[in-house]
Amino acid sequence: MRTIRVMKHSRRLPSMFFVCFVCFAPALAMPQIRSQAPPPVTSLFSSLMTQGQAALKAEDYPSAQAALEKAIAARPSDVDAHYLLGRAYGQDKKYQFAAQQFRETLKLSPGHTLALIDLATIEETMGHFDEASAHYRQALKAGPNARADRGLASLLSKQGRQDEAIAALGRAMTAAPDDEETRYQLGLARMQKGDCAAAIPDFRAVLTRKPAHLGSLFNLGNCLNRTGAREEAARTLAQFQKASQDEAGRVGRRRRAYFLTLEADGKLESGDIAGAVKAMQEAIGLNPEDAGAQAMMGQAYDAAGDLPRALASYQKAAQLEPGDAMVLVEIGRLNGKAGRIADALSWLQRAARLDPLMPEPHMLMAAAYQQMGRTAEAAREDAIYRRLAAASRQTPAP
Amino acid sequence: MRTAGILSAIAILALPAALVALAAPPAPPGAEAPRVTFRDVTRQAGIGFVHNMGKSGKKMMVETMGSGGGFIDYDNDGDLDIYLVNGAPLPGYTGPRPLLNAMYRNDSVGTTLKFTDVTASTRTGDKGYGMGICAGDYDNDGLTDLYLANFGPDVLYHNTGDGTFSVATDEAGVSDARWSTSCAFLDYDHDGDLDLYVANYVDFTPDNDKFCGDYTHNVKAYCHPNVYNPQNDMLYRNNGDGTFTDVSRAAGLQAKDGNGLGVVTGDYDDDGDTDIYVADDKTPNILYRNNNDGTFTDMTLMSGTGFGLNGEPLAGMGTDFGDYDGDGDLDIIVTNLDFENNSLYRNEGGGVFSDVSFPSGIGAVSLSFVGFGAKFFDYDNDGRLDLAVANGHILDNAPYFNDATTYAQRNFLFHGESGGQMKEVGLESGPDMKVANVARGLAVGDIDGDGDLDMLFTVCGGAPRLMLNEARGIGHWIGLRLIGRASNRSALGARVRVKGPFGIMTDEVRSGSSYLSQPDLRLHFGLDSATAAPALEIRWPSGTTQTIQAAGIDRVLTVLEGQGVVNP
Numbered sequence: 001m002r003t004i005r006v007m008k009h010s011r012r013l014p015s016m017f018f019v020c021f022v023c024f025a026p027a028l029a030m031p032q033i034r035s036q037a038p039p040p041v042t043s044l045f046s047s048l049m050t051q052g053q054a055a056l057k058a059e060d061y062p063s064a065q066a067a068l069e070k071a072i073a074a075r076p077s078d079v080d081a082h083y084l085l086g087r088a089y090g091q092d093k094k095y096q097f098a099a100q101q102f103r104e105t106l107k108l109s110p111g112h113t114l115a116l117i118d119l120a121t122i123e124e125t126m127g128h129f130d131e132a133s134a135h136y137r138q139a140l141k142a143g144p145n146a147r148a149d150r151g152l153a154s155l156l157s158k159q160g161r162q163d164e165a166i167a168a169l170g171r172a173m174t175a176a177p178d179d180e181e182t183r184y185q186l187g188l189a190r191m192q193k194g195d196c197a198a199a200i201p202d203f204r205a206v207l208t209r210k211p212a213h214l215g216s217l218f219n220l221g222n223c224l225n226r227t228g229a230r231e232e233a234a235r236t237l238a239q240f241q242k243a244s245q246d247e248a249g250r251v252g253r254r255r256r257a258y259f260l261t262l263e264a265d266g267k268l269e270s271g272d273i274a275g276a277v278k279a280m281q282e283a284i285g286l287n288p289e290d291a292g293a294q295a296m297m298g299q300a301y302d303a304a305g306d307l308p309r310a311l312a313s314y315q316k317a318a319q320l321e322p323g324d325a326m327v328l329v330e331i332g333r334l335n336g337k338a339g340r341i342a343d344a345l346s347w348l349q350r351a352a353r354l355d356p357l358m359p360e361p362h363m364l365m366a367a368a369y370q371q372m373g374r375t376a377e378a379a380r381e382d383a384i385y386r387r388l389a390a391a392s393r394q395t396p397a398p
Numbered sequence: 399m400r401t402a403g404i405l406s407a408i409a410i411l412a413l414p415a416a417l418v419a420l421a422a423p424p425a426p427p428g429a430e431a432p433r434v435t436f437r438d439v440t441r442q443a444g445i446g447f448v449h450n451m452g453k454s455g456k457k458m459m460v461e462t463m464g465s466g467g468g469f470i471d472y473d474n475d476g477d478l479d480i481y482l483v484n485g486a487p488l489p490g491y492t493g494p495r496p497l498l499n500a501m502y503r504n505d506s507v508g509t510t511l512k513f514t515d516v517t518a519s520t521r522t523g524d525k526g527y528g529m530g531i532c533a534g535d536y537d538n539d540g541l542t543d544l545y546l547a548n549f550g551p552d553v554l555y556h557n558t559g560d561g562t563f564s565v566a567t568d569e570a571g572v573s574d575a576r577w578s579t580s581c582a583f584l585d586y587d588h589d590g591d592l593d594l595y596v597a598n599y600v601d602f603t604p605d606n607d608k609f610c611g612d613y614t615h616n617v618k619a620y621c622h623p624n625v626y627n628p629q630n631d632m633l634y635r636n637n638g639d640g641t642f643t644d645v646s647r648a649a650g651l652q653a654k655d656g657n658g659l660g661v662v663t664g665d666y667d668d669d670g671d672t673d674i675y676v677a678d679d680k681t682p683n684i685l686y687r688n689n690n691d692g693t694f695t696d697m698t699l700m701s702g703t704g705f706g707l708n709g710e711p712l713a714g715m716g717t718d719f720g721d722y723d724g725d726g727d728l729d730i731i732v733t734n735l736d737f738e739n740n741s742l743y744r745n746e747g748g749g750v751f752s753d754v755s756f757p758s759g760i761g762a763v764s765l766s767f768v769g770f771g772a773k774f775f776d777y778d779n780d781g782r783l784d785l786a787v788a789n790g791h792i793l794d795n796a797p798y799f800n801d802a803t804t805y806a807q808r809n810f811l812f813h814g815e816s817g818g819q820m821k822e823v824g825l826e827s828g829p830d831m832k833v834a835n836v837a838r839g840l841a842v843g844d845i846d847g848d849g850d851l852d853m854l855f856t857v858c859g860g861a862p863r864l865m866l867n868e869a870r871g872i873g874h875w876i877g878l879r880l881i882g883r884a885s886n887r888s889a890l891g892a893r894v895r896v897k898g899p900f901g902i903m904t905d906e907v908r909s910g911s912s913y914l915s916q917p918d919l920r921l922h923f924g925l926d927s928a929t930a931a932p933a934l935e936i937r938w939p940s941g942t943t944q945t946i947q948a949a950g951i952d953r954v955l956t957v958l959e960g961q962g963v964v965n966p
Contacts, residue, residue, distance in 0.1 A: 095737070095800060160758070193757075244709060244711075255625060259608055262608070262613065
């Protein structure tokens, strides 16, 4: 979803700002004042990292990728940025890009345990078992690690070496007795060996802590069925089915909302504002907690001239994702458009603090100050805007 | 009509018997394991067909799903002809027209393969956007008819017996304008005529095409199926008068929709009726148990065959039933997407299956491949079922999204080993098996009548690949052509048990299966070094059981229901 908005912003901002200048009635020529020192890269980097981590936590992987790519552009040698970007790609199933970032991480920090394990997991997913095994083993050199043990056992299991897998997972369980994923893998290995009786307690143990664990519900049901406990199997599998359908419904709603957002984007592009509003209303109905969709809704309402609803949508987007400076800019702009210049300034200042290298808040602040008659501040912001805009043009997009 | 058909069927068996004489002698006991190679003989055999996706660059979803093909004996001369399904122009397409399906008649002499394009004379060049094919004698006249599952209206070709087919779709009432994929004839109600199952995929049309892929950089890719709505499948009951009735709902098959791609029929619970398994793409696969009262029960959940190992719906493409472990019941193979494993579900009895994809050895190797067609068969006649899988990515720009993968991929050949193990030997099976292709359909049959099974891969946007089995010194075998009398004429659903080198071998006559494809309707059993003619037990769809002592081996026997071998 975020991908659209990142694209959309870059594509639509010129027209947006055209509207904005009219609304704020800025001075055509502003006095030049001495430029401020450029904002420190550190604060931008920190801001982007914060954004990236928040998006990663919120499972908004495209946003996380966008923020972390910018973070790496700002500080190419930062180990954490490369690692987190690898995670963002990996969670988004863009395995190739994820592996590349984990390798970058390992170049900068050769013993980075998490990168080794995540790289191994991706290699395992892609069927590159030898490489995966080497990386899991390398991670274990740093000390006991349940994830690496589990990964190695999973590799063994996938190679049909169930006894070895069970032994490895048993060791991992000893090291981390409360690790549900290890317990689940142990159950899987036992089940694949044909020992459902041994696997059942493992799946039950996982479900005690995670009652909706799909794999455990599914395999517990199957094992109960195989061991003759048909009634309990039926109950467990019914639970599994419900959980599975709930998950499919959730994913389906998100997917449908995504395509409605694309549709709205196309309609906005072609001038079908009413169509865009309708599509986005439907998208929001399906997935109201999506910050990107709320922002797009705001854009559609704005294009339709419905300022209050546009503002409400952008504010909802800001609530859902406080780290998106562009949304704050939009709120500022719309407040300005509504004549609430002080409010506009407040939002624009927040945006500028959040992303000190973003030119747009300064342009709008210049217009706002100008409108308020505070020409010196207007000139200062205009100068900052020009400098950042020039720098932005010189910086290739990450 | 039936009598004439039987007589003509009996009369055609001279040619395979003659060809048998050309087969290489079996290896002596204790000899080194034979090495089987497959050679691509498509062009050499005179097959010039090239599949056309009808694409325009807009990456419409249907383009990449490919089309199937099959081995059929349409002219009842005892050898296998080939039918190949083609795409059709999609909006914006500017390439050559018309795009037609093709029929190739087998005119081989001895071991010299020769196929002649008889599309025009047989009137089988359907112009619809073709997906799947299945074969069966729906009117019990002794001639094999064809059903084409299309993206758009489906087509029923009635074999007239004079070397032509007529379109019988509308009068039969089996046209479905949705996106159909695989199909299978079966006699689910045991009334002696063939009914029809048709899988439907999703509600994509060129008018509701969506942008999938990398929107930011405007790189379009073929869509995930769940971008569209799943469809319900169709079951048509044969009314016995050339017409069919849609009984999908009455039979209990429309309780849920799915993204159906592969269909296989078989009696998984060995209760004497034909069950149905559907491979669905990112919705749960479905196992329908035949209740033997005209209805089916969805056994997906309790059987454990609907999901991957972690309870997630996988991208089911092709599927087949086969007793790979020789325990007398039918197991299931399903091919899936890359980063998923192909699934092998072992039948544990009692209606329960276990996922043995990884322990069996088929799972790990498939993780970086996209599988479509799948077929169990015994390519080296050693008495154990082997497995072939057609591979090829769905994204023609796959490396843009993952540079570790490719659009074209090599196919798999798994050799069945002891202990239920399957060993992938594709790279050791001749240079042509190493060639990467964008394979979709897969059918098997003995195209040159030499006693070993050959393969036909259909290729999305390319020439098919007829892979000739060039085994030398492999085991003995026996082939069976079953002709029903009380049962349906094609004997679909007949279960045969043969004592083999490792125990009892079990197989059934079936229409369709794999992915969009039709295998030879005859059964083939490898006998390894056995020299004595085996006893055969046939359970006909009518419910009668017939035990036959074969008069010889290394030949195709024709067995008439209730009568016995008619070509001793």
